Amino acid sequence: MVELEIVCKQTIKPSSSTPSELRNYPLCLLDQHAPYMSIMPLYFYDGGNTVDSGGLKDGLSKALTIYYPFAGRLQKGGNFIDCNDMGAMYLEGKLRCPMSEFMNKLQSDEVLKLVRLEHDTNGKDTDPTFNPLLSVQLFHFECGGAMVSVVFSHKVADLASLAQFVNDWASIARSSGGGMLPEVSPLLNAASFFRPELDAGSYPSGDEGKKVCLKRLVFESSKIEALKAMVSEKVENPSRVQVITAFIYKAALSAKISVKGHWPTTSTLLQVVNIRGRMEPRLEERLIGNIVTYFIASSTKEEEGREMEVWKIVGDMKRSFEDFCREFPKKCRAEEWNGLYKLHAKQKMDRLISGGWDHAVYCCSSWCKFPLYDADFGWGKPMWITVPDFDSKNLIMLMDARDGKGVEAIVRLEEEEMAVFQQNQELLSFCDLRT
Numbered sequence: 422m423v424e425l426e427i428v429c430k431q432t433i434k435p436s437s438s439t440p441s442e443l444r445n446y447p448l449c450l451l452d453q454h455a456p457y458m459s460i461m462p463l464y465f466y467d468g469g470n471t472v473d474s475g476g477l478k479d480g481l482s483k484a485l486t487i488y489y490p491f492a493g494r495l496q497k498g499g500n501f502i503d504c505n506d507m508g509a510m511y512l513e514g515k516l517r518c519p520m521s522e523f524m525n526k527l528q529s530d531e532v533l534k535l536v537r538l539e540h541d542t543n544g545k546d547t548d549p550t551f552n553p554l555l556s557v558q559l560f561h562f563e564c565g566g567a568m569v570s571v572v573f574s575h576k577v578a579d580l581a582s583l584a585q586f587v588n589d590w591a592s593i594a595r596s597s598g599g600g601m602l603p604e605v606s607p608l609l610n611a612a613s614f615f616r617p618e619l620d621a622g623s624y625p626s627g628d629e630g631k632k633v634c635l636k637r638l639v640f641e642s643s644k645i646e647a648l649k650a651m652v653s654e655k656v657e658n659p660s661r662v663q664v665i666t667a668f669i670y671k672a673a674l675s676a677k678i679s680v681k682g683h684w685p686t687t688s689t690l691l692q693v694v695n696i697r698g699r700m701e702p703r704l705e706e707r708l709i710g711n712i713v714t715y716f717i718a719s720s721t722k723e724e725e726g727r728e729m730e731v732w733k734i735v736g737d738m739k740r741s742f743e744d745f746c747r748e749f750p751k752k753c754r755a756e757e758w759n760g761l762y763k764l765h766a767k768q769k770m771d772r773l774i775s776g777g778w779d780h781a782v783y784c785c786s787s788w789c790k791f792p793l794y795d796a797d798f799g800w801g802k803p804m805w806i807t808v809p810d811f812d813s814k815n816l817i818m819l820m821d822a823r824d825g826k827g828v829e830a831i832v833r834l835e836e837e838e839m840a841v842f843q844q845n846q847e848l849l850s851f852c853d854l855r856t
Contacts, residue, residue, distance in 0.1 A: 423531050424517040425560070433478055433557070434508035435486040439493075446490040446502040448710075449611035450618060450759060452577060453499060454766075455711040458812040460573045460583055462793065463527075463536065465520065465807075468565025470800040473594075474513055477559060477569070477798055480594025485509060487605050488586055488709070491555045495576060500617060502554070502577060509555040520566035527809050528635060535560075536570050536809050567800070575711070581695055582607075582709045584791045594798045611710035614700075614753045615762075633814045634839040635831060637807070637855035640665055642826035644851045648731075655732040656739065662819055665828055666690070666785045667734035668851065669817050670719070673834055674729070676842035677781055680835075684723045685781040689773060692718040692738065693786040694745070701751040715784070716745040717772060785817040794823055807831070 466472070485492040485508065493504040516523060516535075526532045536558070554577055558570040573583050585607060592603040640648075648664045670690050678684055693715045697704040704712065719737035721729060750761035773782065793806050805823065811833055818831040830852070834842055843854055 423523060423526065423535065425535055426515045426517070427512065428515060428561075429474075429511070429513040431511050432508040432553075433481045433485065433511045435489060435492050435506050436482040437486045439486075439489040439504045439506055443489060444504050446493065446504050446609070447612040447617050448500055448502065448577065449615040450762070451615050451711045451713065452611070453617055455576050455579075456812075457499075458575045460571075460575050460578075460580060461536065461808055461810070462571055462583070462587075463807055463809060464569040464571070464587075464796055464803040465524065465805040466567045466569070466800050467804045468520075468562070468567075472559070472561065472567045472800050473597075473798075474559055476594045476597040478511060479597045480590050480798070481509065481511070481557065483593050483597075483602070484586065484590040484605070485555075487589070488607055488609075490577060490609065490709075491573075491586065493554065494552065495554065495574070499576065500619065508553070509557055510553045511557050511559075513559045513561075515561045517563060519564045520562040520568070521564075523560075523562065523568070524805070527807070533809060537572075569796075569798070577711075578709060579695070579711045579713045580786075580788055580791060581697070581706060581712070584793050585707065585709070587796050588792060591796045591798045597799075606707065608705055608708045611708055611712065614704065614708070615710075615712075616759055618759065632836045633833055634836045635810055635833045636839060636843055638669070638830040638832060638848075638852040639822070639855060640828045640830065640852045642824070645826075645828060648851060652732045652735050656736045659735045659739070661828060662785075662787045662789055663735045663738050664731065665819060665830060666692070666787075666817055667719075667731045667738060668848070669830055669832060670734060670783055670785070671729060671731055672845045672848045673783060673815070673817070673832065673838070673842055674781060675845065676834065676838040679841045680837045686723050686779045687775075688721050688781040689717060689783070690719040690734070690738070691715045691782065691784040692742070693784065694742075696749070699746060699749065699751060700753050704753075714749070714766075715769070716741055716749075717769060718742070718785070720772070781815070783815045783817060784813065785819070787819045789819050789821050789828065791821075793821070794825075 489504050490502045492506050492508050493502040494507055496503050554574040556572040560568045571587060589605045596602055645661045648668060649659055652659045652664050674688050693713055695713050697706055697708060697712050718741045719734050750758055794802055796803055808831055814833055814835060816833040820829045822829055
């Protein structure tokens with residue numbers, strides 16, 4: 422049993438008050454469409470350096486002054502953040518177990534309850550005006566190692582925004598001993614590019630009904646190159662994200678067919694994409710918000726599915742991405758952009774609905790190439806970063822390994838399907854399965 426001794430529990434507020442003219446922060450249209458769910462990366466640090474929680478908290482307070490919306494509360498209706506400086510929740514504790522044991526138990530109920538402590542809500546069941554948008558936990562292990570858990574509302578930021586915030590916070594924390602503060606300059610004006618609408622609504626989140634299960638797959642760089650070589654015989658220059666996604670998608674769909682006893686009428690793979698660099702002119706990576714959308718990367722009818730091969734899926738993904746880049750409305754400064762974007766979204770939704778009642782939909786989100794491993798709070802860079810759970814099923818999430826060459830895939834399926842998926846011998850010949 423993993424025991425936690427709570428050392429400190431407090432609210433960290435911005436070091437300086439937010440000016441009154443910045444009190445109401447409008448969410449952009451893409452934020453409004455974002456689901457009510459949390460992003461929850463865990464940063465593990467080895468015991469080679471002394472963990473200074475004072476610097477961590479001081480840095481967080483100063484970072485929240487710059488990233489002032491993150492210290493506020495979402496207003497009812499989900500269209501604005503009240504930048505009232507109510508702050509972020511902070512909890513510090515000691516875990517009576519070695520870090521290795523905790524890592525190996527990430528999917529156990531006792532560990533999930535710990536990392537979700539005090540924030541196991543997603544804005545649906547409680548009044549969001551009281552929920553912190555950001556919660557932080559620092560756990561010390563017996564071995565001297567530490568873990569920082571960052572729980573962030575997806576309603577106000579995507580992974581790119583979260584990674585930038587954490588890295589800026591870390592750089593401020595490193596200077597908390599009296600050094601010169603680093604230059605930190607997030608762009609907090611996404612609503613001026615993607616105009617909000619009062620009736621925008623949001624996409625649903627969470628699972629209902631059958632139990633779901635999460636597993637981790639670790640692909641070493643040599644295995645990724647072998648997969649790419651197989652696909653390259655038919656598809657020119659496939660990316661590692663494309664080949665791994667297609668490989669997992671095929672195995673997940675095979676597991677569903679085995680459990681259900683028949684092919685779905687249609688199977689569809691959605692790909693989330695960061696559109697900052699796809700706009701004209703390009704938007705800066707420092708722009709904070711949910712600057713993402715998705716496209717239909719591959720869609721297969723029942724009669725076509727029996728010939729599904731990884732290289733065919735990769736070919737679909739490449740063509741679909743090229744179509745997306747060509748057709749997606751890029752000039753967000755144009756007056757008609759909102760209307761064109763909504764039309765584009767409606768066309769995607771119509772395609773999904775047309776798949777029929779037995780439509781299998783999977784979604785892939787790639788966190789590869791984001792600088793997550795740059796989060797050095799003064800204790801060195803993290804030895805491992807992962808995510809303990811998500812609120813969505815049929816999800817494929819990819820992250821860089823620490824060396825930047827390997828890939829860790831997090832897959833979330835219904836329990837019955839996962840039991841079959843994790844026995845797929847072709848899959849296991851290219852990756853290591855972790856619980």
